[in-house]
Amino acid sequence: MKNYLNFENDIKDLELELDKLKDPYNKEGLSEVDTKRISEIQSEIDGKLSEVYSNLDPWQKTQVARHEDRPKSKFFIENLFEEFILLAGDRFYGEDKSVLTGFAKFNQTSVLVIGQEKGEDLNTRIERNFGMMRPEGYRKTIRLMKLADKFNIPIVLFIDTPGAYPGVGAEERGQAEAIAKSIECCMELKVPTISIIIGEGGSGGAIALASSNKVLMFENAIYSVISPEGCASILWRDPKKTLEAAKAMKLSSKDLLGLGVIDEIISEPIGGAHRDRDLCLNNVRESIQKNLDEMVSMSRDEIFYHRKNKFLSIGRSKGFSSSFEVDKNLTMKESLLQKIILKFQKFKLQAIAVFLLLIAGLIYYFL
Secondary structure (H helix, E strand, O other): OOOOOOOOOHHHHHHHHHHHHHOOOOEEEOOOOOHHHHHHHHHHHEEEEEEHOOOOOOHHHHHHHHHOOOOOOOHHHHHEEEEEEEEEOOOOOOOOOOOOEEEEEEOOEEEEEEOOOOOHHHHHHHHHHHOOOOOOHHHHHHHHHHHHHHHOEEEEEEEEOOOOOOHHHHHHHHHHHHHHHHHHHHHHHOOEOOOOOOOEHHHHHHHOOOOOEEEEEEEEOOOEHHHHHHHHHOOOOOOOHHHHHHHHHHOOOHHHHHOOOOEEEEEEEEEEEHHHHHHHHHHHHHHHHHHHHHHHOOHHHHHHHHHHHHHHHHOOOOOOOOOOOOHHOOOOOOOHHHHHHHHHHHHHHHHHHHHHHHHHHHHHHHO
C-alpha cells in the first residue's frame, strides 16, 4: 500500500482510479481494460506530480525527506556496493544498530561505507532507534574511519537522521563528547570522504558524519541544526509555525548549495526518490564515482587541506568582505619546525637518499 502526503490528495485519487482501471476483475466481474482512459489518467498524474513537486515549499520538502517509503541507507548499501562486510561494536560499550558500517567494493575500489539507518517498518525502526545514534555508534564510526585512514581507503557516508539520541543513558555515556570526537576525526582524515544526505540531516547527529571533502544532498532532502517543529517551538512558542521556521532555516538543498554548505545536489525523480529507486541508484552511483575520480590524484596532505579550507570558507563569501583568499587568510600559521617536518614528510625518500650519500661521502673522506 502506497503512502501519500497531505498535499498529494489529488494524485492519490488519480492513482486509485488508475489501479481500478488496470484491474480487469472489478466488482462487476471480468471487464475490458480501457487503455485509452489509462493513458489519459497517467498523463494527468505525471502533470500533477510535475506541478506539485516543482513548487514545494520548505516544509513540504521536509515531509518528503521524511517519507515512509523513501529509500534508506540499507537499500543503497545493498545495491551500490559489492562484498560488503558488516562490522560492529565500538570496543568500549557495545553495538549501535542505528548505523551500518563496513568495508566494501565500489566499482572494484575498496571503500569504507557508513550509513545511518532508520528502518523500513515499525519493528526495524524500533531496532534501529529511528536512525538516532548513541555514543557507541559514533565511537564505532571513529574506530573504523581511523582504520580506513591507516590503509588509505576512501570513505562514503550516508546521512539520514532526525538527530543524535537525547536519552539519559546516551548523555551519561558522553553523547556530546562522542559527536565532537567524530567531527574531529572526520576533519583529521587524509583520505577522500564523501557524505550523502539522503533524507533528514538533523543537528549534530548529522554533521558528526558530514564533515567531508564532498557533501552531496538529494534534491528533496533537508539539512539543518534543528527540526522545523523544534525551531518553531523555541522562536514562536508555537510548533504549528513549521513553514515559517523551515523558510527561516534555509534547510533545502537549493538554499544550502547557494550558501556553500553543500557541494552538489543529486536529482530525484518527479514525485520523490521513493517513486523510482533505480533512477536514484544510478544518480548516486555516478555522483560517487565522479567525486572519487576528482580526488584520486590528490596527495594525503592535499585532501586534508582541501577539507579544512572548504569548511573554513563557509559563510565568508557573503559577509562584509566582498572577496577573500582561502590560502592566505584561512590557513593556520605554522612554525619553522612544523614546516621542516612537513617538507621532510613530503620528500622523505629524497631526504633519506641524500643523508645516506652524505654519510657515504664522510666515510670515504675520512678513510
